[in-house]
Amino acid sequence: xxxxxxxxxxxxxxxxxxxxxxxxxxxxxxxxxxxxxxxxxxxxxxxxxxxxxxxxxxxxxxxxxxxxxxxxxxxxxxxxxxxxxxxxxxxxxxxxxxxxxxxxxxxxxxxxxxxxxxxxxxxxxxxxxxxxxxxxxxxxxxxxxxxxxxxxxxxxxxxxxxxxxxxxxxxxxxxxxxxxxxxxxxxxxxxxxxxxxxxxxxxxxxxxxxxxxxxxxxxxxxxxxxxxxxxxxxxxxxxxxxxxxxxxxxxxxxxxxxxxxxxxxxxxxxxxxxxxxxxxxxxxxxxxxxxxxxxxxxxxxxxxxxxxxxxxxxxxxxxxxxxxxxxxxxxxxxxxxxxxxxxxxxxxxxxxxxxxxx
Numbered sequence: 545x546x547x548x549x550x551x552x553x554x555x556x557x558x559x560x561x562x563x564x565x566x567x568x569x570x571x572x573x574x575x576x577x578x579x580x581x582x583x584x585x586x587x588x589x590x591x592x593x594x595x596x597x598x599x600x601x602x603x604x605x606x607x608x609x610x611x612x613x614x615x616x617x618x619x620x621x622x623x624x625x626x627x628x629x630x631x632x633x634x635x636x637x638x639x640x641x642x643x644x645x646x647x648x649x650x651x652x653x654x655x656x657x658x659x660x661x662x663x664x665x666x667x668x669x670x671x672x673x674x675x676x677x678x679x680x681x682x683x684x685x686x687x688x689x690x691x692x693x694x695x696x697x698x699x700x701x702x703x704x705x706x707x708x709x710x711x712x713x714x715x716x717x718x719x720x721x722x723x724x725x726x727x728x729x730x731x732x733x734x735x736x737x738x739x740x741x742x743x744x745x746x747x748x749x750x751x752x753x754x755x756x757x758x759x760x761x762x763x764x765x766x767x768x769x770x771x772x773x774x775x776x777x778x779x780x781x782x783x784x785x786x787x788x789x790x791x792x793x794x795x796x797x798x799x800x801x802x803x804x805x806x807x808x809x810x811x812x813x814x815x816x817x818x819x820x821x822x823x824x825x826x827x828x829x830x831x832x833x834x835x836x837x838x839x840x841x842x843x844x845x846x847x848x849x850x851x852x853x854x855x856x857x858x859x860x861x862x863x864x865x866x867x868x869x870x871x872x873x874x875x876x877x878x879x880x881x882x883x884x885x886x887x888x889x890x891x892x893x894x895x896x897x898x899x900x901x902x
Contacts, residue, residue, distance in 0.1 A: 545569060547642055549601050549624050552582070556637040558603065561612040562624025568600045571639040571770050573794035582626075582642075584635035595623060603631045603638065632769070633758045639770035673710075685722065703740065715751070721779065733791065739779035745807070747786040751775040754790040754813025754831055769793060771813065778802075784809060784825065793831075800837070812849070824861070838874075846881075859883055 547555075550564030572581035574590075577599035584603040585594045591611060594602045601624040602608070612625040628634035672678055672690040682696045685704035690696060692710040700714050703722035708714065711729040718732045721740035730744050733751030744750065756769035773792025777799045783789070784807035791797055792814045799805070800819040810828045811817070818837035827841050830849040835841075840858045848867030853859065856874030864881030865871060871878055873885070880889040 545642065549626065552638050552641060553626050555641045556628065556634040558626035558628040558634050560624065560626055561609070562622055566600055566624050568642070570642055571635060571772065571794065572599065574599065576795060582638060584631045586631040601626065603628060603635050605629065605631050630761065633760055633767060636758045636767050636769045639772065697734070736775045736791070738777045741780050742777055743782040745783060745785040748783050749788045751791040752788060754793050756793050756813065756831070773797070773813065860886065
């Protein structure tokens with residue numbers, strides 16, 4: 545909902561510099577911001593980018609005071625700034641103040657005229673089981689099958705010949721391409737997008753909140769950082785059973801075309817996974833990781849936040865990559881924690897074995 549900057553400043557305990565009558569309705573990243581959005585910067589080096597963005601207002605630290613005063617004095621394109629001693633925390637509180645609850649599927653009477661419901665259990669030629677709940681605003685393509693107790697939310701769009709398994713929960717605004725196979729008990733949070741021929745196995749959760757919190761330095765308590773981005777899954781991706789993929793915090797998480805993800809994998813928020821990547825079971829990816837095309841990750845791999853795995857790298861089972869590190873070398877196999885080329889790692893193991901014998 546829209547709130548004035550004066551209301552927001554009061555709610556988050558910030559000092560407003562600029563027109564308090566300006567209204568915003570959401571938080572956003574600097575790259576995606578519109579005049580209806582508010583952004584934040586907690587480092588002076590990013591202030592110029594924030595001032596050049598399309599955002600309607602900025603939350604920043606004391607370092608932004610001089611720029612705000614100069615902008616106000618010029619009276620040309622003055623950008624309101626909310627000054628806080630903890631901009632990220634103030635931004636999180638502003639998001640909570642502005643946010644409307646994300647709509648999950650609401651219960652509605654099944655509209656047989658729109659969805660061509662067949663008889664119970666007769667699903668071979670398309671149709672919805674009598675126990676399925678489909679919002680009247682949902683649009684289902686030709687030959688779509690919706691099985692027992694599945695719930696399809698408002699404004700969902702499903703392409704031709706897709707199948708939604710028993711007990712699935714498809715949140716508001718989800719978009720799904722043609723020929724998708726969604727197995728039982730899959731949950732898709734609002735706004736998730738799937739391309740064509742995507743396969744999602746039982747129990748997977750797509751588009752859930754990322755694990756992001758801000759610590760209040762005064763109280764020591766953690767407050768939730770906004771998780772209002774989206775999840776985009778491109779064509780021909782397969783996602784294993786009980787895998788979880790978080791949506792972006794402010795931007796998007798993206799899974800590239802043809803990528804195959806095994807069971808019990810976790811992909812954190814803001815990750816960018818390229819095309820034809822293979823990720824084996826029990827791998828965990830922290831937030832904001834980049835996995836380039838053709839990478840192969842073995843089972844139980846762990847990768848820290850903001851790391852980058854460049855094209856064609858192979859990382860063996862239980863390998864670990866520290867935060868902000870880069871692995872490069874097309875066709876090069878890495879192993880160990882911290883990960884290193886497998887030949888070097890094996891030499892170190894052999895040396896260690898000799899030393900222990902002595």
